[in-house]
Amino acid sequence: MVGRSAVLLEVGGHDEVAAWYAELTRRKDRGELTAVDIVPAARTVLIDGVTNPLEVAETLAKAAEPGRPEKGESQLITVPTVYDGLDLADIAERWNTSPEGVVRRHQELEFEVAFCGFAPGFAYLTGLPPDLRVPRLDEPRVSVPRGSVALADEYTAVYPAASPGGWRLLGRTDLVLFDLDRDPPSTFRPGARVRFEEAR
Structure with a gap:
């Protein structure tokens, strides 16, 4: 309790x-x-x-341990992304591929909203395989722009608002992730599936 x-x-x-x-x-x-x-x-x-x-x-x-729900039952959210993040080249080196290879591999993955925290609308997305995990920056940036798509450890995330942050920046999106005038205000809810695609 x-x-x-x-x-x-x-x-x-x-x-x-x-x-x-x-x-x-x-x-x-x-x-x-x-x-x-x-x-x-x-x-x-x-x-x-x-x-x-x-x-x-x-x-x-x-109670008995419950089984995992079928992924197809949950909401699928698509995030249009421009892959021009400050750390794209660094991530490519760590993944042993090119920036184009990073984009392709990131878009092939389906993520899941594990939980929300840190800031309103900030969701921790799981789904990165162990070989694609990257460490946080040694020193956090003073300000990460709103909409930044980022990686850290086992998670992918999108910054819903400008804030300090130590995640490696992959790209950016114009998707609004938190709006108090909506019900619910957060775009990402635990259990939802998330895919990233090239912004048109």
Whole structure:
């Protein structure tokens, strides 16, 4: 339990987080779980706004591990991208290919929104195979432009607003990722699939 109205579920990694997030969301939609928010992270799922956290914790402790949802069931978001990032050549060297090869390989991958954090609308996208992972910059940039498509460790992300950041910049998009006048305001939601394509 976390406080008087929340339960924190700790799991092994992204696959388990995705499975539990989908299962808990289904339970909430069916009226089997009373919660205000279900918030996935890298290795936890927070169930907030429950009326009886002890009962929820005991129920989850006895529950079988849920299976991962089929990827085809989730929303697919396409991100039009101009591949002209400051670190494109560096990424190409690390991937042992050309800048054109980086673009091709990045577009061949399908990513998944694992969780959101850092800033409103900022989503951590999983799907990079181990051989394509790149380290963060040794020193973060003071300002990364809004819409920057970037890589760091096992994640791809798009900066929803200008901010400091230490991710390696691959390109940019004009897609609006966060707008308080929309419902929901964030373009990326946990579980959604994401593909990048060349901007026309």
